[in-house]
Amino acid sequence: MRIASWNVNxxxxxxxxxxxxxxxxxxDVAALQETKLEDSRFPDDALAALGYHSVFAGQKTYNGVALLSRMPATDVQIGIPGFEDEQRRVIAATFGDLRVVNLYVVNGHSVGSEKYAYKLRWLDAVHGWLASERLRWPNLVVLGDFNIAPADRDTHDPAIWNDDSILTSTAERAALRRLEGLGLADSYRWFSDEAGQFSWWDYRAAAFRRNLGLRIDLVLASEGLRPRATGAAIDREPRTWERPSDHAPVWLDID
Structure with a gap:
């Protein structure tokens, strides 16, 4: 079973x-972020023609998340329960014995800004919700665009992307570690310790060609799924296509 994530921008x-x-x-399951479409414009017919069921939560111009799957989704949840938020950033569903949570984490703009404070509040709300989801669903996968690079090896230059920088700040990384503390693991690191492997590159300054990127698209999986995991990857190829998203797809394969 291949569980993938892609910020399609x-x-x-x-x-x-x-x-x-x-x-x-x-x-088998694909989580999309930044669909930037109102629900009435979501291309579910086109995707159905490819064999995919769709559940989605969108808005015009900004944000938007979706889950595509070979089997129909059940127990669909849109948004973080108890957290009032107009931004469409969260959708979750169950596929067989697997609970999948798709997150488009707040960017935060800059450390110390109002958007940064919102990001930390949002992540705290996600933690509270996932703590209860973790009790309900032993096989939990939380994936998406996290807008946080977990460690220095996940940045092209730790001197630039440091404790005071957005996407790598101390508080953001601490929030990510709290999520992992729920019994979730960065599944890419089950298969590779290599530095310099990225999933996002700025459109500017020939960043992709120069490999000046960050690894901010993650698949966090319950530790209990590790014996079933057979591989994980970052698919750089779509980033080479004409008019690409600035993100590459990532995935985890499990038996």
Missing amino acids: SLNVRLPHLEQWLRERAP
């Missing part, structure tokens, strides 16, 4: 890329 623009990628990589 506008499904309106990237739908042909998504269709090609689904045909070539054939994930």
